[in-house]
Amino acid sequence: MANAADETRPSPDALLKAAEKESRGKHKIFLGAAPGVGKTWEMLSAAHRGKREGIDVVVGVVETHGRAETEAQLAGLEVVPRRKVAYRERTLEEMDIDAILARRPALVLVDELAHTNAEGSRHPKRYLDVEELLAAGIDVYSTLNVQHVESLNDVVARITRIRVRETVPDRIVDAADEVELVDLTPADLIARLSEGKVYVRDQAQRALKHYFSPGNLTALRELALRRTAERVDEQMRSYMREHAIAGPWAAGERVIVCLDPGPGAANAVRAAKRSADALDAELIALYVETDRHAGLSEQERVRLAEAMRLAAQLGAEVATVPGRSVVEEIVAFARSRNATRVVVGKSRRSRWFELRHGSIVDELVRSNSGLAIEVAPSADTSPQAGPSDWLRDVPLSPGPYLEGALSTVLATALGVMIDRLIILPNISLVFVVPVLAAAVRHGLVPSLWVSGLSVLAYNFFFIPPLYLFIVADPANVVALFFFMVVAVVASALAARTRTQTESARREARTTAELYAFSRKIAGVIEADDLLWIVVTHLARLLKAEIVILMPEQGSLTTCAAFPPDSELSDADLAAARWSWDADRPAGRGTDTLPGGRWLFVPIRTSRSAVAIIGVLPQREGHALSAGERRLLEAVGNQAAVAVERVTLAEDIDRARLGAERERLRSAMLTSVSHDLRTPLASIIGSLSSLRSYGARYDAATREELLGTALGEAERLDRFVGNLLDMTRLDAGAIAPKREAVEVGDLVSTTLRRVQPLLKDHAVASIVSSGLPVLSLDFVLAEQALFNLLDNAAKYSPAGGHIEVEARPADGHVEIVVRDEGPGLAVEDLGRIFDKFYRAQEGDRRLAGTGLGLAIARGFVEVQGGTIVARNRAGRSGAEFVVSYPVG
Amino acid sequence: MLLDLGLPDVDGLGLIGRIRALGPVPIVVLSSRGDEAAKVAALDSGADDYVTKPFGAEELMARLRAALRHRLQEQGAGRVFTSDDLSVDLVRRLVRRGTEDIKLSPKEYDILEQLAIHAGKVLTHKHLLREVWRDESVDPQYLRVYVRQLRQKIEADPATPRHVLTEPGVGYRLV
Known part of the structure; x- marks a missing residue:
């Protein structure tokens, strides 16, 4: 690996991160184990200390909950008035982020980091507001209870039996420049509680007694202490890395968490995050897209997308690999990324399912891969909603069943004919044909239906006693049984082939779409044509209105739209502008301004962001599915590269034109200096001779000199005329x-x-x-x-x-x-x-x-x-x- | 009156109209090459003639003389125009080259009459159409056809006319 010289040099990544932090504001979190430990009080004290040192401090939002000692602390600090938001006949007050950005203090106090903003705010979460403040270079002090930390969320829920809905992603806590633990022993906290010094919301009164039990508080305190200790540890190591101090940290440790569409996915991700943190390892979330992916229900897709988003929020790298066998792909991926530990959610599938498909955990353990396998428990016990996947594929119209019945009749007729002509030992084989046909054409259930019909028909027409649903000979019972088995297995196999074919077809269609798109844009050299192709193509693919916005003279303007009369309201434009500035998606279905009608996604090349694509699905209220988002991204990336290519081509043209103009200019300079000077030299020569020696010349000489001067002056006039004409021609005037x-x-x-x-x-x-x-x-x-x-x-x-x-x-x-x-x-x-x-x-x-x-x-x-x-x-x-x- | 159309902050055309309203002062305009539209506009708003910059003193003097003569002619109309071997008797409506009488059609004569009345001065296409056809919107191509026929009859060598001269983009002049 690295040699000795490299190890003593500060890691470039670490330096880069430090440099990035320079321009950002500093974030300090006051972390507490439970409400009432005094975080807000502590934050205000720190603010006062800062103010005494001359720092420009304002209060963005502080909840005093009517506590006198906190109120007193607030005195003497400038408070930015909160913004009023109307929400369902109530008026809510939220931090006014625009006012703070306009005020531009050095430090702003923001209480309760995990707070969820009222609908209609710019960001759904307060921590996103804080991120924007930090990005603007403003320092922030904030408060947070440990139960709100995303990766600890379910641990806390298990301890206290209360699940907190408002969570803060770990990356926010990890990225904070300082975390100060505000600590209070459980006994003191309980004492404060009984003195009425702890504010608890009315709804929580019921759970209060249980929540503030000494056991819970001790556990929570331990969590908070540990989280802070981990951070201190991480800070120390980051310091060592920045200063190139060789240390005993584990190199290149990686944990992989397997995502699945089941309800336990989110839990597995959180568990994996804790594991990775404890090992100081990188976390990778892996989804293996098998042929079953195409058959996922909408609910399962949403769950999968959410698990992916959670993983990304927790700072994990999210990877998707296509493959046939989940286990094989996991093992191969783990090897390729040098991972040592795999976290799998506990399967909640029925034993029947596991018998059919095998358990991933069992297979992983048996795979002898040398990986440590961790199985995350499944917390959610709600029953799986919705029909299982194979039932979902059942055609409900009578067509396929009628068709199946008809083909069974035909097979029977054929069987009767064959039976008359030749003696076939087992006529039942004729019935395999309609069974397979139904499986391939309509899937599993119609094929089972045909199997049943076939068994009855076979029994009725071919098994003695004929024309009765009775089987006399035990041998025929066995034959009938095996026919049944063959029919069911063949049905299952054929139906599976069918779903695989369909999934492949769908994939092929997407690929073909992308290919067609790339072919279409490859030859385009005009930016306007290109943008038009992009909007029409996307509009067709996503069945949505599409706009493309690009910066023009410093402000974002609509460059292309389909339908061409699509218009953005001011609020939509603001979301687009935010998306451009932050280089992140905004609007419908995202973290920022989710109340908007449009979704805005920046498209970029490796060099820079190029444009914003806005999407408004035709169906009101429909958010893009994960697949559509991926398609949008793929098309967007191609479009970005194409836009860049066009702009580069335009630059080259301009440069070439400039060079040509330069060549002409120098030719003109040569010409002008020569052609202006030659007649002028004659004129000046003639006139000065006349003036000095005019008296000595005879009349003829004088006439000749004057003629020369006049002729040359006229030539000069023609030359100037030519220059003017040329200029007019060049200007196209x-x-x-x-x-x-x-x-x-x-x-x-x-x-x-x-x-x-x-x-x-x-x-x-x-x-x-x-x-x-x-x-x-x-x-x-x-x-x-x-x-x-x-x-x-x-x-x-x-x-x-x-x-x-x-x-x-x-x-x-x-x-x-x-x-x-x-x-x-x-x-x-x-x-x-x-x-x-x-x-x-x-x-x-x-x-x-x-x-x-x-x-x-x-x-x-x-x-x-x-x-x-x-x-x-x-x-x-x-x-x-x-x-x-x-x- | 010698007027430079290239004056920076005076509307030359407006000035011509105002001077013309005051009395029959001859006006000669100075203009630059390639600005035929301005010349036509100046002539149409009442200027007598134009000189293209840069020009020789001789040319300027000749134009000024022609303008002055033209004003005198207007006052004492009914004279005979003569140039080299060509003579046009405006009273008796007689055109003669050397000793030979030339028969002109009425339109041809009307054109020649206008050119002779304003001899030495450029007449714009619009002016000729107005005076001869009594209608400015007539296709100028008719004018060209008649001028060609006129040249065939009065010029010694119609291919290189000496009397009826074309002023590119502006009009005709009789010398």
């Missing part, structure tokens, strides 16, 4: 204003404007007559053509010919611009229209922006046209073909 445009008009108008740039070239325009009128934006079309002509002028040698031709072409009108320049290199063809791309990079680079052609393409395409660049056939030079659709 160009909406073509279409009008009827005559191509001849377009060409001549453009040529007129471009004239100054083409003065060194010979320009020819050829416009076919009878061209149709086009629907274009004149300004955009003109600018596109202008840029092409500008480009042609740039790349043509002086004196070269530039041609503009407009011609019809198969539903389009083509405008072709040809030059006599060097033409286009093959590698340029594809990129010539890219922004800031320029043929002939480097020193030979011509003045220009690398934007002209990009703008031309942008303007042509925004009007529904296309543009192509190619080399002229048969001679040097490039040609650009703009093609606009007619109509």
Whole structure:
């Protein structure tokens, strides 16, 4: 295992836990053995001490029960007024957790930790309120009687014969930073009681005398002392772990408790918790899902779910493994987890059941697994309610029975025919067919019915004396008996196969659903589509309204819903928000806000919580079954991963876009700095020469310098115009204003404007007559053509010919611009229209922006046209073909 | 009156309307390229002409002269428009290229008459439709058809018109 160096290093887990505790508030519990030992008084004294030291103390809730000494203690402490809750014509007062959170004291006093809140409160239990306060970083002092500790609950009940309904999970007590035992000897407590100093509720008066007997009090005191001692022990060891002090604690001890749907499950879990605590072992609750699972009654399912929840509440890991044999799976699981002890609830099954199925305890003991087997007693003696499982499967409609009777008649007829034709030694075999058929098709009971009918028919038609229900020959009695046995066994086997098949089918359906779902969401790349698939799928699976909430700009908003008009009330939204903040389920059927109509479940990936799924079953008041919850969880997990994938994909797209934009920006910077500076250099050069030496130049030189400056300024103007056009194109701010445009008009108008740039070239325009009128934006079309002509002028040698031709072409009108320049290199063809791309990079680079052609393409395409660049056939030079659709 | 439409906090169009209400002062608007809609709106609310920034002094002066001339023309209507070999006699309704009389259809003449009355000034499509067809909602495509026919008759080379010029996105101008 670990080497020496590791052992002297503080365990990371322990440090992590300590770090987590840092930001939480500190919880101190004043633990007492029984009411009246003075917990509240002690807590108030501690609060006063704190206040004197300058700590900001408020009273969240303290019950004085009219005791003068406690009342006096309360004086001088700030009390947060309680919230009034209307409940069945009465007004109850509960701790106002929101007021306390708003007040944000350093320390708050909360009496009676095990208290159950009035219906309609945020949490059903006061200890959950305390957890929220602690999570908010507020220190809490609270009081608790040992009888309310969950794992001691049934022990106390056995001692005092009073079962306390209000319990506090052990994890709350275990997680408390300090537990102070408020101790009083039984004699003193009884004395206080007789002085009337102990408050006991009216209902309890009856039990009072028995409860406060010296024997009980001693036992309770021992429990409290032991619980505190265990805690001290645990604290010491945790201290040793944090400070890496090697100690003699047992390493990796694990206790497994087997869950079953029986009434003793909860008891077994509690017993296992005590065992595990005493051994300082980890507790694992194991449920083996056999083929019998599918046939569990609703009551048994609920019991199982409750046992699982109790186990989780007691801090156990809950595991479910599928398998055929409970015992084999338990042993295998125990081996794989290195467990030493298995706790099993005492079976309350009938001897008959155990004869048929075998006792798990017996089998475990016989399995020779080396495990210590502990059998927890079953406390609850109420008779098992509801029909047993095999009876539950009985079809109540007459159909299967009629069918069975009919098939028996057919078998009889067949038997009679065979009997006439050939001599078969045992005709009874014919009757096995309808028996098996009934078992496979309808289950055990119809098949037994057919067995009975078959026996009668066989007797009546085939056993002498014929046509009488009398058996004369003793040999035939034996034959009839064995037929009966064969029929019953075959029925049972076939029926069992049937339930197994059905359970497998159900499992297969769930798996298929999940598979279909995962396939459906695998290809989705849009977040909206994905969420829609999730809500519709869940709505269908759970027969419920579904909403998905995700954080948007800091607040939780509905992103998808099915039906799409589902709306959440403010109270529902508050529950959803709580669920998001606490990363725990909330609403219907949970610990938090159970009064709500909706159930909210956070879905998360390994990285973070992604969304909240809200479920409102269509049947009013129906809570999700454990199976439905599991399905919800499975779908939710898949959805969470998918949502994360989509968001990641969006992030990647954004990053890619950002990179592209960055590349363009740097290209633009290069271009701008070059193209702005070149004309400016000419302008400044010309003007400064004129100013300094103007008088010495002759008129022609002056004219030339001025011409240069003006020409360069105009070029600069075109460049700035191009930049603006490009910006408009990039921003998608160009909406073509279409009008009827005559191509001849377009060409001549453009040529007129471009004239100054083409003065060194010979320009020819050829416009076919009878061209149709086009629907274009004149300004955009003109600018596109202008840029092409500008480009042609740039790349043509002086004196070269530039041609503009407009011609019809198969539903389009083509405008072709040809030059006599060097033409286009093959590698340029594809990129010539890219922004800031320029043929002939480097020193030979011509003045220009690398934007002209990009703008031309942008303007042509925004009007529904296309543009192509190619080399002229048969001679040097490039040609650009703009093609606009007619109509 | 020279008015820059790009003034930061004055509604230029509203200003044109107010000045126009005061009297027949010629108004020339300064505007930027790519803002054809603003030019049309300015012309429709009463501006005489526009100049696109940046511009040369020569161009500006030519436009101002045309605007002033146009105002004078309006007062003393009934003159003859001449440019190169083209002449339009607005009183006798006679159009002539060189020595040759040109026969125009009534609509063609009406368009040419409007352009000649406002010679040198840009007339928006809306203006021409209103004055010639007496209906602004007529499809501007008719206008284009008639302008083409007009060019065929009065231009020496209809493919590169010298007199009836298209102002992209705004309208037509006779020079």
